[in-house]
Amino acid sequence: MLPSIPETSQPAADDTSAPDRPSSPGFTPEELTLFKPDLRADDVECRANPTKIDRPYWKYMIARGEWAYSTRKKYRMTDSMGAWLGHPIYCFDRFSRTETRLPDGRLVYVAGEHEDFYDPDFFIYNDVVVVHGYGDVKTENEIEAEADAEEDSSSEEELDEDPEVAELQRKMWEADKVHDREWAEYVRQEGIKHDLKTAARARGASPHEIDVYCYPHSVFPPTDYHTATYVKDEGLGREYIYLIGGLGYPGGPHRAATLTYRLDLEDFSMQRVETSGHGPPPLDGTQVDRTATWTDGSIRFMHGEDEYVLDLASMRWSKKPPGEAKVESEG
Secondary structure, three states, X not given: OOOOOOOOOOOOOOOOOOOOOOOOOOOOHHHHXXXXXXXXXXXXXXOXXXXXXXXXXXHXXXXXXXXXXXXXXXOXXXXXXXXXXXXXXXXXXXXXXXXXXXXXXXXXXXXXXXOOOOXXXXXXXXXEEEEOOOOOOOOHHHHHHHXXXXXXXXXXXXXXXXXXXXXXXXXXXXXXXXXXXXXXXXXXXXXXXXXXXXXXXXXXXXXXXXXXXXXXXXXXXXXXOOEEEEEEEOOOOEEEXXXXXXXXXXXXXXXXOOOEEEEEOOOOOEEEEOOEEOOOOOOOOOXXXXXXXXXXXXXXXXXXXXEEEEEOOXXXXXXXXXXXXXXXXXX
């Protein structure tokens, strides 16, 4: 059940013309129009860089991780209400977004896409969500390393003294390992392994632990299938997340070139960074693995098996010869 909206709630700062919110979730179709500024994902005017959004429903969806369709069902906003089908419902259940854990424990989620074009709630986001108070949350690499170590560790000490029972235990454990490998392969093929983990990270957060920022499309367009790389500038004492590449909507800027953006972690402003040199090609809709890592003042960007390096001092791209990139990746 969606949370009640107190009668004292004020219209969001980004929509000063919004009427008062209803005080309970039992809305009639007529009352839904009053709640529309909170539910919709496409009606925010993000004029500042950044624009901070304080919408109770958005934070609820971030903390709960529910699908937009569940909201449509709860509020009777299904096919019978045709006027609502053209307006996607804000949702934090997304794929092709990024999650970055900062040294202080905050989690920073950037953009991403909900569903595909045929779904009424299809939407490619350009927001940044910050979840505070998660200093003890492990990174994905830490989680995977612990899982691998647990699977590889010997269970002999747990075996029953009865040989027949012990043999049965071994068979059960082996069956579990096979199941785990099959599940891991499934989520890898479906491209949802990352999303299954990150979707659970923000759940349980309180509203005051969640910040949501959005941007004018001219500053930061709708983005998905990008990379996010944390960089600390020791000289300036500033921290950034570099966002490289993306797909976005057809006809959008990401389709023409691999763009680079820099998110300032002090005020969460976004800046388009102009680069030069031989950079990676834009995505053309095909499945290409892309990863980015920061090392020695540069970002190493893998586009499939091709390696590109962005020097952060000059903002110049260079492409490594295929043989050299392969040798380094294997090492």
